[in-house]
Amino acid sequence: DTAVSQTPKYLxxxxxxxxxxxxxQNLGHxxxxxxxxxxxxxLKIMFSYNNKELIINETVPNRFSPKxxxxxxxxxxxxxxxxxxxxxxxxxxxxxxxxxxxxxQGTRLTVV
Amino acid sequence: xxxxxxxxxxxxxxEGATVAFNCTYSNSASQSFFxxxxxxxxxxxxxxxxxxxxxxxxxxxxxxxxxxxxxxxLIRDSKLSDSATYLCVVNxxxxxxxxxxxxxxxxxxxx
Numbered sequence: 001d002t003a004v005s006q007t008p009k010y011l012x013x014x015x016x017x018x019x020x021x022x023x024x025q026n027l028g029h030x031x032x033x034x035x036x037x038x039x040x041x042x043l044k045i046m047f048s049y050n051n052k053e054l055i056i057n058e059t060v061p062n063r064f065s066p067k068x069x070x071x072x073x074x075x076x077x078x079x080x081x082x083x084x085x086x087x088x089x090x091x092x093x094x095x096x097x098x099x100x101x102x103x104x105q106g107t108r109l110t111v112v
Numbered sequence: 113x114x115x116x117x118x119x120x121x122x123x124x125x126x127e128g129a130t131v132a133f134n135c136t137y138s139n140s141a142s143q144s145f146f147x148x149x150x151x152x153x154x155x156x157x158x159x160x161x162x163x164x165x166x167x168x169x170x171x172x173x174x175x176x177x178x179x180x181x182x183x184x185x186l187i188r189d190s191k192l193s194d195s196a197t198y199l200c201v202v203n204x205x206x207x208x209x210x211x212x213x214x215x216x217x218x219x220x221x222x223x
Contacts, residue, residue, distance in 0.1 A: 042213075099144075
């Protein structure tokens with residue numbers, strides 16, 4: 001069983017569209033994250049979320065919004081996609097405290 | 113100063129070589145530290161946690177110097193399969209304990 005799963009794995013879409021990426025974890029973790037990895041391979045945190053608090057990286061445009069229907073899911077919605085949004089998006093989860101995070105396989109988003 | 117800084121690399125070494133990666137972090141209140149490995153077009157995976165007393169896992173040794181805010185990873189007897197990008201990761205103090213990644217150092221081990 002995959003611990004952290006993301007769908008879709010690949011997403012190609014036109015500028016201006018709205019899209020969502022889904023993430024599910026079956027590890028029972030309290031905290032989930034979204035990271036963006038750009039063409040320079042830098043992994044940048046976008047959001048962290050548990051059932052009590054959402055922390056947003058202030059550099060993330062408000063076109064990006066996380067949605068969490070329950071503790072095991074953290075989906076990423078992106079409105080009005082731009083060319084610069086093209087990147088690999090990784091979902092991750094951890095139990096909290098000082099534990100390590102587990103990552104999904106990533107979603108390669110290409111905006112054309 | 114950037115939150116987590118690493119050697120830019122790339123490191124190109126022959127099989128059997130010993131290679132060391134360095135990392136510095138800016139938040140002195142950081143609580144936990146990790147080295148992750150990322151293969152091309154794959155997700156990051158935990159290589160090892162870094163403990164204050166230093167720790168070893170086979171050919172890999174991690175060290176932490178809190179006073180200097182410095183973390184290192186030593187790989188002995190490099191294998192071709194060690195070729196990957198190595199990411200220094202710091203858990204910053206905060207309500208979420210956010211994991212902040214360095215930009216990574218690419219390692220290529222050649223025959």
